[in-house]
Amino acid sequence: MKIIKYFFEFTIVISLFCVFKIIGLKNSSNLGGVIGKFFGPFFRSKSIITANIKLGLGNINEKEEKEIVNGMWSNIGRTFAEYVFLKDFKFNRVDFDHIKIIGSDYLNEIKKLNEPVVFFSGHFANFELMAMELEKSGIKTAAIYRPLNNLFLNPVMEYLRMKYICPNQIPKGRAGMRQVINRVKDGYSIALMVDQRVGEGPRINLFNKPAQTTTIPAQLALKYNCKLVPISLKRIKDVEFEMTVHQPYAIEKTGNDDQDIKNITLKINQIIEKMIIENPKQWLWSHNRWK
Numbered sequence: 647m648k649i650i651k652y653f654f655e656f657t658i659v660i661s662l663f664c665v666f667k668i669i670g671l672k673n674s675s676n677l678g679g680v681i682g683k684f685f686g687p688f689f690r691s692k693s694i695i696t697a698n699i700k701l702g703l704g705n706i707n708e709k710e711e712k713e714i715v716n717g718m719w720s721n722i723g724r725t726f727a728e729y730v731f732l733k734d735f736k737f738n739r740v741d742f743d744h745i746k747i748i749g750s751d752y753l754n755e756i757k758k759l760n761e762p763v764v765f766f767s768g769h770f771a772n773f774e775l776m777a778m779e780l781e782k783s784g785i786k787t788a789a790i791y792r793p794l795n796n797l798f799l800n801p802v803m804e805y806l807r808m809k810y811i812c813p814n815q816i817p818k819g820r821a822g823m824r825q826v827i828n829r830v831k832d833g834y835s836i837a838l839m840v841d842q843r844v845g846e847g848p849r850i851n852l853f854n855k856p857a858q859t860t861t862i863p864a865q866l867a868l869k870y871n872c873k874l875v876p877i878s879l880k881r882i883k884d885v886e887f888e889m890t891v892h893q894p895y896a897i898e899k900t901g902n903d904d905q906d907i908k909n910i911t912l913k914i915n916q917i918i919e920k921m922i923i924e925n926p927k928q929w930l931w932s933h934n935r936w937k
Contacts, residue, residue: 649797652795652796652797652798652799653798655796655798655799656796656798656799656802659799659802660802662681662726662727663729663730665677666678666727666730666731667730671728671731671734671740671885672884672885674727674728674730674731675724675727675728675884675885676724676884677727678723678724678725678726678727678728679720679721679723679724679727680720680723681723681726681727682719682720682721682722682723682724682726683716683719683720683723685723686718686719686722686723686932687719690932691932691934694932694934695715695718695931695932696711698931698932698933698935698936699711699714699715699926699931701853701855701936702853702919702922702923702926702931703923703926713927714926714927714931715931716927717926717927717928718927718928718929718930718931718932721771721881721927721928722930722932724772724881724884724885725771725772725773725774728772728885729774729803729806732774732778732806732810732811733809733810735775735778735810736778736782736810736811740885742886743886744885744886744887745775745779745886745887745888745889746882746886746887746888746889747779747783747889747891748888748889748890748891749890749891749892749893750783750891752875752891752892752893752894753780753783753785753891755894756785756835756875756894757783757784757785760833761833761872761873762830762833762834762835762836762866762870762872763835763836763872763873763874763875763894764835764836764837764838764862764863764866764867764872764873764874764875765780765787765835765836765837765838765875765877766837766838766839766840766863766874766875766876766877766914767839767840767841767876767877767878767879767921768839768840768841768918768921768922768929768930769839769841769842769929769930769933770878770879770880770921770925770928770929771879771880771881771887771925771928772879772881772887773839773879774807774811775879775887775889776837776877776879776889777789777811777812777837778810778811778812779889780812780835780837781811781812781813785835786832786833786834786835787812787814787834787835787836787837788812788814788815788816788825788826788829788834788835788836788837789807789811789812789814789815789816789836789837789838790816790817790818790822790826790836790837790838790839790862791807791815791816791817791818792817792818792842793817793818812837814829814834816829818844823862826862826866830866830870830872831870835872836862836863836866836872838860838862838863840859840860840862840863840914840915840918841918841929841930841933841935842930842933842935843857843858843859843933843934843935843936843937844858844859844860845858846858847859847860847861848861848907848908848911850908850911850912850915851912851915852915852918852919852935852936853919855936856936857915857935857936859911859914859915860911861907861911863910863911863914864897864906864907864910864911864914865907867896867897867910868897868899868903868906868907868910871896873894873895873896874894874895874896874897874910874914875891875892875893875894875895876892876914876917876921877889877890877891877892878890878892878921878924878925879928880925880928881928892917897910
């Protein structure tokens with residue numbers, strides 16, 4: 647039964663991709679935003695989204711909550727539509743400056759030192775642009791991604807990611823972790839999103855509530871002395887973006903690795919919290935983060 651469902655989803659997605667390709671980037675992004683706001687609520691629990699917003703932002707009024715939810719679905723729809731145009735983003739084949747990089751001096755310094763770092767962010771704006779822009783800046787980068795459950799769509803997304811985002815794509819999981827270590831040893835920096843729940847790992851506070859959180863950045867920082875580099879992404883207008891590279895920072899070691907991992911991961915979550923508060927309409931509130 648799942649195979650039929652997956653094939654049906656695949657057919658719809660490919661059909662939409664064809665339409666997007668015909669009508670162009672800006673029109674596709676706008677249409678994707680409308681599709682996201684209309685159909686998104688049918689695929690995710692409204693109660694989970696509302697509970698997550700209240701947990702993260704407190705008791706906001708109904709109007710603000712509605713604006714955040716609509717903004718989230720619109721951004722998801724836009725990001726979906728923009729997959730067709732990753733090639734244009736990659737090779738700057740658009741007739742406008744689609745992304746502004748703030749903190750490029752930090753990128754230049756990282757490239758100059760030629761030492762692996764760990765770039766981390768969350769699912770904001772078009773999150774795929776992070777690894778793409780790092781790769782375009784000349785930094786040897788490997789990106790960690792979560793494979794889709796849909797066995798028909800996953801190969802398509804993997805192809806797009808490897809060809810136009812970052813050729814060094816590493817799937818999440820134990821086998822992927824071995825690849826991560828090998829890449830770091832080869833001098834590659836690692837880029838990943840740290841804001842989704844993982845099946846393994848400690849429960850670290852996010853907005854003062856424990857949530858299973860990836861410890862990959864902490865492990866790499868402890869074992870290989872990698873600096874950690876937060877990156878925030880924001881959709882400024884339609885298909886125009888802003889990517890802020892924050893100051894790289896080194897972690898503090900106490901000799902107690904287990905406690906250090908928890909402390910490092912807590913600080914990462916606190917940084918993500920600030921990004922969410924600053925840009926709530928473009929974060930993925932629909933994910934059951936505190937399950």
